[in-house]
Amino acid sequence: MHQIDSKIRPRLIQGDKSITDVSNDICRPIENKATAAWKLGFGISLLFLALLGGTLFWTTWTGIGVWHLNNTVMWGWDITNFVFWVGIGHAGTLISAILLLFRQKWRMSINRSAEAMTIFAVMCAAVFPLFHMGRIWVGMYWVLPLPNAFGSLWVNFNSPLLWDVFAITTYFTVSLLFWYLGMIPDIATVRDRAKTKSRKFWYGFFSMGWNGSARSWHRYEIVSLILAGISTPLVLSVHTIVSMDFATSVVPGWHTTIFPPYFVAGAIFSGFGMVLTLLVIARKVMNYEDYITIGHLEAMAKVVMLTGTLVGIAYLTEFFIAAYSGVVYEQYAFINRATGPYWWAYATMMSCNLLAPQVFWFKWCRTTPWFLFMMSIIVNIGMWFERFVIIVTSLHREYLPSRWAMYVPSWVEVGIFLGTMGLFFTCFFLFAKFLPVINMSEVKSILKSRE
Amino acid sequence: MGNHQLNIEQERYSIPKKTKTFLMGMILVGLILSIIGFFAIPRGEHHDEKEGHASVETHETLHAGMQATEEHDVEEHATDDTEANHAETHDEDGTDEHATDETEEHAAGAHETDEIAAHNDQQNEIVGDVVGTKIDCGVAGCPDPAHNHHAHNAGGAHGDHHAKPWYTRVYTALLMNSYYILLISLGGLFFYCVQYVANAGWATALLRIPQGMYSFFIIPAVVVMLVVYFAGGDIYHWVAYQAQNILPGEEGFDKILHGKKWFLNKQFVFGVVPACMVIWYIIGMRLKALANKEDKEGGTWSFSKSIRSSAAFMVLFGFTFSFLAWLVIMSIDAHWFSTIFGIYHFAILWVSSLSVIMLIALHLRRNGYIKILKDDHIHDLAKFMFAFSVFWMYIWIAQYLLIWYANIPEESIYYTMRQDSSYHFFFVINVVINFIAPFLLFMTRDGKRNPKIITFVAIAILVGHWNDLYLSIYPGVFNGEFISPGLMEIGLFLVFGGIFVWWTLAAIAKRNLIAINHPYIEESATHDVGV
Numbered sequence: 001m002h003q004i005d006s007k008i009r010p011r012l013i014q015g016d017k018s019i020t021d022v023s024n025d026i027c028r029p030i031e032n033k034a035t036a037a038w039k040l041g042f043g044i045s046l047l048f049l050a051l052l053g054g055t056l057f058w059t060t061w062t063g064i065g066v067w068h069l070n071n072t073v074m075w076g077w078d079i080t081n082f083v084f085w086v087g088i089g090h091a092g093t094l095i096s097a098i099l100l101l102f103r104q105k106w107r108m109s110i111n112r113s114a115e116a117m118t119i120f121a122v123m124c125a126a127v128f129p130l131f132h133m134g135r136i137w138v139g140m141y142w143v144l145p146l147p148n149a150f151g152s153l154w155v156n157f158n159s160p161l162l163w164d165v166f167a168i169t170t171y172f173t174v175s176l177l178f179w180y181l182g183m184i185p186d187i188a189t190v191r192d193r194a195k196t197k198s199r200k201f202w203y204g205f206f207s208m209g210w211n212g213s214a215r216s217w218h219r220y221e222i223v224s225l226i227l228a229g230i231s232t233p234l235v236l237s238v239h240t241i242v243s244m245d246f247a248t249s250v251v252p253g254w255h256t257t258i259f260p261p262y263f264v265a266g267a268i269f270s271g272f273g274m275v276l277t278l279l280v281i282a283r284k285v286m287n288y289e290d291y292i293t294i295g296h297l298e299a300m301a302k303v304v305m306l307t308g309t310l311v312g313i314a315y316l317t318e319f320f321i322a323a324y325s326g327v328v329y330e331q332y333a334f335i336n337r338a339t340g341p342y343w344w345a346y347a348t349m350m351s352c353n354l355l356a357p358q359v360f361w362f363k364w365c366r367t368t369p370w371f372l373f374m375m376s377i378i379v380n381i382g383m384w385f386e387r388f389v390i391i392v393t394s395l396h397r398e399y400l401p402s403r404w405a406m407y408v409p410s411w412v413e414v415g416i417f418l419g420t421m422g423l424f425f426t427c428f429f430l431f432a433k434f435l436p437v438i439n440m441s442e443v444k445s446i447l448k449s450r451e
Numbered sequence: 452m453g454n455h456q457l458n459i460e461q462e463r464y465s466i467p468k469k470t471k472t473f474l475m476g477m478i479l480v481g482l483i484l485s486i487i488g489f490f491a492i493p494r495g496e497h498h499d500e501k502e503g504h505a506s507v508e509t510h511e512t513l514h515a516g517m518q519a520t521e522e523h524d525v526e527e528h529a530t531d532d533t534e535a536n537h538a539e540t541h542d543e544d545g546t547d548e549h550a551t552d553e554t555e556e557h558a559a560g561a562h563e564t565d566e567i568a569a570h571n572d573q574q575n576e577i578v579g580d581v582v583g584t585k586i587d588c589g590v591a592g593c594p595d596p597a598h599n600h601h602a603h604n605a606g607g608a609h610g611d612h613h614a615k616p617w618y619t620r621v622y623t624a625l626l627m628n629s630y631y632i633l634l635i636s637l638g639g640l641f642f643y644c645v646q647y648v649a650n651a652g653w654a655t656a657l658l659r660i661p662q663g664m665y666s667f668f669i670i671p672a673v674v675v676m677l678v679v680y681f682a683g684g685d686i687y688h689w690v691a692y693q694a695q696n697i698l699p700g701e702e703g704f705d706k707i708l709h710g711k712k713w714f715l716n717k718q719f720v721f722g723v724v725p726a727c728m729v730i731w732y733i734i735g736m737r738l739k740a741l742a743n744k745e746d747k748e749g750g751t752w753s754f755s756k757s758i759r760s761s762a763a764f765m766v767l768f769g770f771t772f773s774f775l776a777w778l779v780i781m782s783i784d785a786h787w788f789s790t791i792f793g794i795y796h797f798a799i800l801w802v803s804s805l806s807v808i809m810l811i812a813l814h815l816r817r818n819g820y821i822k823i824l825k826d827d828h829i830h831d832l833a834k835f836m837f838a839f840s841v842f843w844m845y846i847w848i849a850q851y852l853l854i855w856y857a858n859i860p861e862e863s864i865y866y867t868m869r870q871d872s873s874y875h876f877f878f879v880i881n882v883v884i885n886f887i888a889p890f891l892l893f894m895t896r897d898g899k900r901n902p903k904i905i906t907f908v909a910i911a912i913l914v915g916h917w918n919d920l921y922l923s924i925y926p927g928v929f930n931g932e933f934i935s936p937g938l939m940e941i942g943l944f945l946v947f948g949g950i951f952v953w954w955t956l957a958a959i960a961k962r963n964l965i966a967i968n969h970p971y972i973e974e975s976a977t978h979d980v981g982v
Contacts, residue, residue, distance in 0.1 A: 003458070003978070003979045004973045004976075004977045005974060006970050006971050006973065006974050007970070008754075008970045009650075011888070103980075236845065240845075244852075244853070244856075247857075248853060248858065249855060250857050250859060255857045255859070256790045256853075257789045257790050257791040257850045258849075259789035259790075259849070259853070260791075260849040260853075261791070261794055276495050309766065310769070313769055313770060314790075316770075317773060317790050318790055321788050323714075324711060324712045324777075325788040326707040326711060326786075326788075326860070354881075403593075438969075
């Protein structure tokens with residue numbers, strides 16, 4: 001029997017769209033000339049990208065000393081930003097893979113852009129550990145565990161940092177495949193509608209001869225399901241291993257068993273924050289309000305509230321167990337977080353991540369786009385500070401007071417971070433201009449979901 | 452909806468005779484086993500010999516081929532015990548030395564109770580002294596236990612672990628089984644609320660099952676609280692320690708336990724835990740009333756109210772469930788701590804609950820009830836079981852790997868007591884039953900749709916997490932001394948399980964079986980998982 005959707009569920013796609021409308025709407029940015037707003041945004045992003053190039057060049061040319069890391073705080077903005085960007089990537093996979101496994105059809109309007117965001121975010125993340133190596137050109141053989149001509153010099157397989165390299169590269173590869181595979185039918189649609197030669201050629205090339213036969217579709221669906229099955233444990237493993245970069249150590253404030261699930265929840269939280277930031281703007285500017293409806297925004301707001309509260313529970317649990325444990329080092333680490341010289345970072349983290357999302361208990365807050373945009377920025381800030389708190393405040397008080405230190409980033413570090421923003425948005429603007437931002441073929445399948 | 456005409460009929464369930472007989476048999480067998488087990492517990496007077504034999508008997512079946520070592524071990528143990536009983540008060544160091552010597556003597560035979568006791572003493576010393584000498588212990592190696600008088604005293608209440616009264620075993624068995632049923636039953640409420648909060652339609656046909664399950668939970672909750680109350684210091688070292696009222700500087704003072712007084716105290720245990728349970732129960736009853744109202748009146752009023760109550764439950768549960776796990780279970784190993792502990796117990800709760808829901812759903816379907824229940828629902832439930840077996844494994848690994856990797860003595864003792872001890876066998880099969888079995892058997896689509904395989908996996912998961920809780924509780928209560936699960940543990944499991952299932956089925960039989968006015972019932976009736 002055909003699956004029936006309940007009457008009380010709102011339609012996923014508003015505005016009585018026909019199948020042709022979907023193709024027209026979603027191919028519009030690709031087929032029309034770039035708008036002034038796009039050019040402006042793209043231009044600004046390029047400026048920041050140039051900043052990235054400049055600061056990275058300066059770092060490599062002069063040496064890692066241009067960052068203000070010191071012997072005590074040997075991880076600062078670099079790793080904070082790395083974890084921040086990796087975390088942001090998680091929402092894309094969650095939406096495309098986990099919601100696919102859960103058969104959540106509302107994912108169909110947002111999964112394409114969320115996955116794109118994943119890929120760009122992981123690219124930004126990769127910048128930090130790569131350039132943290134200082135001499136990046138010798139990095140290739142440290143990173144890749146190949147037998148080499150340097151005797152018995154092997155990478156340290158016991159190190160979570162190395163697991164991280166595997167986890168993230170695998171994750172990046174699978175995400176890229178998943179994203180690209182999902183796009184093939186839509187690229188073929190653009191190819192079939194193309195009126196210029198170059199468009200016909202390029203979209204034809206990238207659609208890999210898609211012909212839309214039943215057999216192609218069947219394989220497409222099976223492969224999607226398999227990739228979703230692979231991505232799900234992968235997305236969990238990535239942030240789990242990122243958390244182990246810290247938790248396997250014996251640094252008070254880092255070594256705590258709740259880290260893996262708590263990092264994953266935080267990653268999803270921050271990722272949804274970024275998806276909201278992008279889509280609240282994109283749906284307005286690109287006129288996709290019928291596709292990315294208030295219902296979609298509301299669902300994302302609920303995920304933000306859920307994961308924010310989970311992260312909050314983890315904060316409180318950590319604090320509680322530190323007090324309960326009777327380990328003075330743990331206790332000090334947490335008291336220092338809340339009341340030490342970096343108390344403002346801790347306060348920002350707590351209020352942005354635990355308290356702020358509680359406004360989503362009110363329907364108005366979940367359904368008002370400008371407010372959601374504001375909240376999404378707060379979430380982004382909060383999650384950045386979470387990583388800063390975990391990394392810097394745990395490190396800056398060593399066991400020996402003589403090694404205590406403070407850490408303030410240099411202009412180069414700030415520049416690199418802003419630069420990765422440039423990289424991220426440059427990629428996203430290109431994506432929005434040259435690729436279908438919404439999964440046309442899937443959206444077409446749910447147009448009449450309530451007939 | 453259009454022209455589809457769906458005929459969903461209301462149904463009433465009554466417990467089939469066969470099932471009643473089966474459950475009655477289960478409870479009776481359980482009772483008999485518990486009674487035999489009860490009388491088989493070695494009593495105080497003959498403590499030494501009997502305990503030795505009892506542990507050997509069960510032990511042998513598990514570790515065939517290790518007999519020789521074992522028996523030798525038991526003799527040693529017996530003498531050691533006698534010594535401990537007679538000379539405990541004034542010769543603690545002597546006992547300790549004995550234990551340590553033995554460790555050296557039998558370094559090869561790792562499965563020795565006394566060795567564990569020695570390990571444990573050592574650990575207590577480390578923990579007891581941790582505040583002052585953490586770095587010494589961690590980096591420079593720990594001082595020899597036998598010669599560290601101060602540290603030994605820091606062990607405090609643990610010095611007398613040979614003297615646990617015989618009925619501790621009864622309390623522990625009761626605690627473990629009632630706590631397990633409490634988790635499963637509470638999991639029903641969690642399942643019910645998740646469906647509302649997530650706005651999910653597919654499980655609507657099943658909703659009365661978890662509702663029946665959680666109607667029971669106040670009973671194991673009461674049993675748990677009673678056991679905690681009456682067992683007190685027999686199960687919880689910290690209770691025994693606090694009863695002694697040792698002041699700083701006095702003999703036997705334990706800095707760590709003293710420092711935990713603000714949390715580990717009667718007010719918290721008997722204030723917070725029951726309060727949480729009552730609140731959960733009230734929300735559960737409210738949800739039941741709403742469902743009844745929906746059955747009578749229809750409309751979506753009850754539905755939207757149920758969403759609110761469910762959301763309220765989820766939040767309260769999220770913030771309070773850990774208190775249950777911390778105070779009732781984690782505080783058994785009072786020196787030890789782990790931030791993930793609450794989540795670990797949630798994982799147990801969730802996956803075992805799903806298994807029970809699955810078994811009851813299969814039972815109803817086999818007897819011709821819930822006509823709208825199809826393979827697709829079963830398939831989806833099985834996917835959940837699969838996913839959350841993996842989730843459990845994930846949480847298990849998170850705790851184990853991080854503690855193993857950092858290797859901080861006061862944390863790793865938890866696994867030393869469980870892995871490098873006679874509990875080793877149970878430690879290994881824990882992972883096999885709870886993860887590997889569901890993972891392999893549920894990997895294929897056919898596996899998730901075959902009632903025989905599903906029943907096997909569900910029972911495996913239920914037994915597996917029983918074993919999981921056994922590992923959480925027993926080594927801690929008996930200070931690492933190996934207590935094999937005996938007739939009483941199994942018997943009480945059958946008794947509690949039987950009563951729980953009967954109660955659940957009776958609760959399901961009392962009401963309409965189908966949530967016929969639920970706005971998502973048609974979605975559920977036409978549920979289709981596709982590939």
